[in-house]
Amino acid sequence: MRVLFxxxxxxxxxxxxxLNNVNEDSSLGQFxxxxxxxxxxxxxxxxxxxxxxxxxxxxxxxxxxxxSTFKIINSLIGLQTGVISSDSMVIPWDGVTRSIEAxxxxxxxVQAFRASSVPYYQEVAxxxxxxxxxxxLDTLKYGSAKITSAIDxxxxxxxxxxxxxxxxxxxxxxxxxxxxxxxxxQEEVKRAMVIExxxxxxxxxxxxxxxxxxxAGRHIGWVLGWIVENKHPYFFVLNIESxxxxxxxxxxxxxxxxDILGKLGxxxxxx
Numbered sequence: 176m177r178v179l180f181x182x183x184x185x186x187x188x189x190x191x192x193x194l195n196n197v198n199e200d201s202s203l204g205q206f207x208x209x210x211x212x213x214x215x216x217x218x219x220x221x222x223x224x225x226x227x228x229x230x231x232x233x234x235x236x237x238x239x240x241x242x243s244t245f246k247i248i249n250s251l252i253g254l255q256t257g258v259i260s261s262d263s264m265v266i267p268w269d270g271v272t273r274s275i276e277a278x279x280x281x282x283x284x285v286q287a288f289r290a291s292s293v294p295y296y297q298e299v300a301x302x303x304x305x306x307x308x309x310x311x312l313d314t315l316k317y318g319s320a321k322i323t324s325a326i327d328x329x330x331x332x333x334x335x336x337x338x339x340x341x342x343x344x345x346x347x348x349x350x351x352x353x354x355x356x357x358x359x360x361q362e363e364v365k366r367a368m369v370i371e372x373x374x375x376x377x378x379x380x381x382x383x384x385x386x387x388x389x390x391a392g393r394h395i396g397w398v399l400g401w402i403v404e405n406k407h408p409y410f411f412v413l414n415i416e417s418x419x420x421x422x423x424x425x426x427x428x429x430x431x432x433x434d435i436l437g438k439l440g441x442x443x444x445x446x
Contacts, residue, residue, distance in 0.1 A: 196223065206435055215412075240333045248345070250360075250367070255357060256307060263283045288381075298327075317341070346410055382398050394424050395415070
């Protein structure tokens with residue numbers, strides 16, 4: 176295991192920051208209504224500290240399983256502890272054919288992160304181990320910071336929960352290399368998050384999805400990350416809930432993010 180630097184012993188609170196200069200934008204509700212979904216959206220202008228928020232109580236107070244957004248933290252812990260030797264480290268496919276074809280291959284960390292491969296990160300979590308993982312969750316104060324189920328499912332089964340505000344805090348601190356991990360590892364995870372990059376903007380995010388939970392009667396979905404325009408970062412989190420079993424979370428969350436960012440003036444090279 177790699178030696179951890181002294182900052183690791185500090186308790187990092189992952190909330191995004193105090194909610195000053197809040198603009199509650201009810202007009203963003205149209206994107207939830209037209210997709211028959213509930214949820215919230217928040218965007219932080221890092222330069223001014225201003226928040227644009229739809230559904231502030233949900234953003235601030237309601238906690239949900241992180242699903243595959245936890246791959247951000249799982250990657251960082253894996254890299255810091257040496258369980259993941261580099262972002263090109265391959266974990267061989269276990270031979271089990273799953274419904275998502277991209278998972279049915281030998282994958283390195285970047286490939287697994289972008290394909291959101293659950294089996295790859297379940298193996299990473301098993302190699303990290305419950306005690307080490309719990310220690311890191313305590314250090315980070317990540318959400319509820321509790322592992323009350325299996326080490327390879329706790330971020331998927333409602334054992335661990337986190338608020339949208341805390342999620343925004345994660346990506347903001349990651350962007351500025353302020354999490355208690357070596358800068359090199361934070362940079363590797365940030366590169367894995369980049370979805371689009373052109374002369375007008377950089378868009379980076381990680382998605383998450385619970386699938387339909389018949390006990391709760393809903394899907395929970397996430398998109399969290401940042402958009403940089405004119406070298407100026409803005410951090411966002413989109414949290415979506417639907418009671419429709421056949422809800423197409425992968426395509427709808429992507430469209431909703433693009434629609435919301437477009438309405439707020441992004442993705443057009445004008446910010």
